[in-house]
Amino acid sequence: MKGEVIVNGTTTLAPHGAETFPWVQQGREGSRADREFSEVTVSLPPHLHGVDLAVDAELSAALEQAMQAITKLDSTHGAALAPLRGILLRAESVASSKIEQITAGVDDYARALHGVKSNPSAVSMAAATRALQLMVPETGDGNPIDLDTITRAHELLMIEDPAERPYAGKLRDVQNWIGGSDFTPRGAMYVPPPPDTVPGYLNDLVGFGGREDLPALLQAAVAHAQFESIHPFTDGNGRIGRALINAVLRRRGATTQVVVPIASALVADRDRYFGVLTSYRDGRIRPLVSLFAESCRVAAMESTVSAQLLDEVRNGWVEQLGSVRSGSATAKLVDALPANPVISAEDAVNITGGAESRVYEAIARLVEAEVLRPLTDRKRNQVWGAGLILDELEDLDDRIATSMG
Numbered sequence: 001m002k003g004e005v006i007v008n009g010t011t012t013l014a015p016h017g018a019e020t021f022p023w024v025q026q027g028r029e030g031s032r033a034d035r036e037f038s039e040v041t042v043s044l045p046p047h048l049h050g051v052d053l054a055v056d057a058e059l060s061a062a063l064e065q066a067m068q069a070i071t072k073l074d075s076t077h078g079a080a081l082a083p084l085r086g087i088l089l090r091a092e093s094v095a096s097s098k099i100e101q102i103t104a105g106v107d108d109y110a111r112a113l114h115g116v117k118s119n120p121s122a123v124s125m126a127a128a129t130r131a132l133q134l135m136v137p138e139t140g141d142g143n144p145i146d147l148d149t150i151t152r153a154h155e156l157l158m159i160e161d162p163a164e165r166p167y168a169g170k171l172r173d174v175q176n177w178i179g180g181s182d183f184t185p186r187g188a189m190y191v192p193p194p195p196d197t198v199p200g201y202l203n204d205l206v207g208f209g210g211r212e213d214l215p216a217l218l219q220a221a222v223a224h225a226q227f228e229s230i231h232p233f234t235d236g237n238g239r240i241g242r243a244l245i246n247a248v249l250r251r252r253g254a255t256t257q258v259v260v261p262i263a264s265a266l267v268a269d270r271d272r273y274f275g276v277l278t279s280y281r282d283g284r285i286r287p288l289v290s291l292f293a294e295s296c297r298v299a300a301m302e303s304t305v306s307a308q309l310l311d312e313v314r315n316g317w318v319e320q321l322g323s324v325r326s327g328s329a330t331a332k333l334v335d336a337l338p339a340n341p342v343i344s345a346e347d348a349v350n351i352t353g354g355a356e357s358r359v360y361e362a363i364a365r366l367v368e369a370e371v372l373r374p375l376t377d378r379k380r381n382q383v384w385g386a387g388l389i390l391d392e393l394e395d396l397d398d399r400i401a402t403s404m405g
Contacts, residue, residue, distance in 0.1 A: 009056030015283040016229065017044035021194070023184065030183030037184040040175065042191045043281065045229040049207040053214055053222065059286060062293040063217050069300035070217075070249070070260055077307035078257025083338035084307050087389065088259045089136075091396050093129040095263035096242045097121075099270060106393055110342045110385045111375050123160050128239050131157040135243045136259055139251035145209040145244070147202055153243060157236045167234045171198050176231055190281070192231035201230045209248055216252035220245045221292035225280040242266075245292075261303060261396065265295030268401035295404070302399045306392055310338055313388060320369045329354045329362035334371070341386040342375065 005012050023040045055063065077084050094109060104112075104122035112118035112126035135153040139145050155169030172195050179189035193201060209223050227241040246259045266273040276288040317334050318324050324331045329352040336351045337343070343351070348359045363384060366372040372384040 006054055009054065010059060010286045011051075011053045011055070013051065013280075013283040013285060014046045016046070016281045018042065019044055025184060030181060034181050034183045034186055037181075037186045040177075040185045040191060042175070042193055043229065044193055044197075045201065045226060045281070047201070047204045048222065048226055049204050051208075053218060053285070055215075055218060055286070055289060059289060059293070060215075062290060062297075063215050066217055066293040066297040066300070067215075067254060069297045070254055073260075073300045073303050073307070074255045074258050077304065078255070081307055081310055081338075083310045083313075083341075083389070084303070085258055086339060086341075087306055087310065087392060087396070088261050088303055089132060090129055091261040091393050092242075092246065092259050092263050093132045093239075094125055094393060095261060095267045095397055096132075096239045097125045097128050098267045099242070099263060099273070100238050106390045107373075107375050107385065109393075110390055111383060114342045114344065114375075114383050116376060116381075116383050127157050127160050131240065132243045132246070132259065135240075136246045136250050139247045140256070142251060142253070144206070145247050145251055146206055147199075149247075150202070150240065150244075154233055154236055154240050157239055158233075161235070164235050171195075171202070171232050172234045174234065176234060178231070190278075192229065198230060198232045201226075202232055205230065209244075209251070212252075216249055216254040217292060217296060218289055219252065220248035221289045222280075222285060223248050224292075225277055225285075225288050228277055229281060258303070260296055261299045261400065262292070262295045264397045264400040265299050265404050266291075267397075268404040298403045299400055302396060302403055305399060306396050309392060310389070313338055316388075317369070317371045320371060321365065322369075329358045330365055333362055333366060337371070337386045338389065341389040342383060343372075343385075344381065344383050 018041050020039050020041045023037055025035055025037060028035060102121050102124050104119060104125055108118050108122035109125050112122035113129060131153040134156055135149055138149045151169045158164040158168035174195055175185070177185040177188035177191045180187035185191050205223060205226055208226070209219070211219065224241050224245050227244055228237060231237045233240065242263050245262055246255070249255050249260065272291065276291050279287045314334055321330065324334060332352040333348060340347065345356070345359060345363070348363060349356055352359055352362070363372060367374065367384065371386060373387045375383045375385045
């Protein structure tokens, strides 16, 4: 390729190019400066499909340490603990939403996941979970990351957003920008490439994501940064771009069971995260890859604490309950809750196969023992959550943030 050079053992890419186009303002919105804005300079990222990427020995060692932590988490805990898969998936989608300053309480998020009416932020966070849930398994067993998977994930992410619903799952056909005015790219921090170039850029990115000759985490980091530079959708680019990280790791076999909650590490220092994306646009990949190696290593190591908690949670609940008769509705719910921490009465009936009256008795006992807590205050269509597991979403996020320091 095309502009990359090796500096101190690590590849430096060609900086993003630029091109200036006339800007025609539609309508009279904005300030006088917006109405007089007449030209826009867009960014043109280099293509990646054939690029040679190298890293220095120090960075290579950091990538290896991160991969060892990921592999240990996935192989030691992922296959044995189905609940862990769920909690890490939820933790990643919640943290990814927080990076976009979309926040909601854990109970609000749990209600939204279960289809109960919740605030818009919680609904958006639940949509991010469904998008990640689609995108990562699709790339298992070495399946390619293709444009169809990316757009279907985006549709799941944005379909509940009234303003963005018409654009859900569709590549943008307008010029977008980051920062600056709401009405024109005046003062924008970054202006992505023109809309007519987006399909070509994504095809190039898909080709890059299909390579087998790069360290998986290096490939995931660069693929994410390139996706953010392309910014192919009108909204939701950050969350889909971060889902791409775990999709690359799954496709390469770095994970087979779990999602690495890297977004919990990235949200701990948003300025640093956004700063390495800027460095990437300048052609420097080392800050990006270094942050991703550190983030994945910390996220994987702290996730093992969640794994240990989930491994012990059933015995702890039995102690809280005093005694649980084998085969009872209570016992069946205790067994099912780690993997299904949010349940309705209908769910509980299906899990236990028992009479509704027995199920309500079991739920009441679990609430009294503080195993479950009500997530709704209505009499009908109630939903309950396993408090310890729901709270672990926030505890894991806090531990990762502390370790990132």
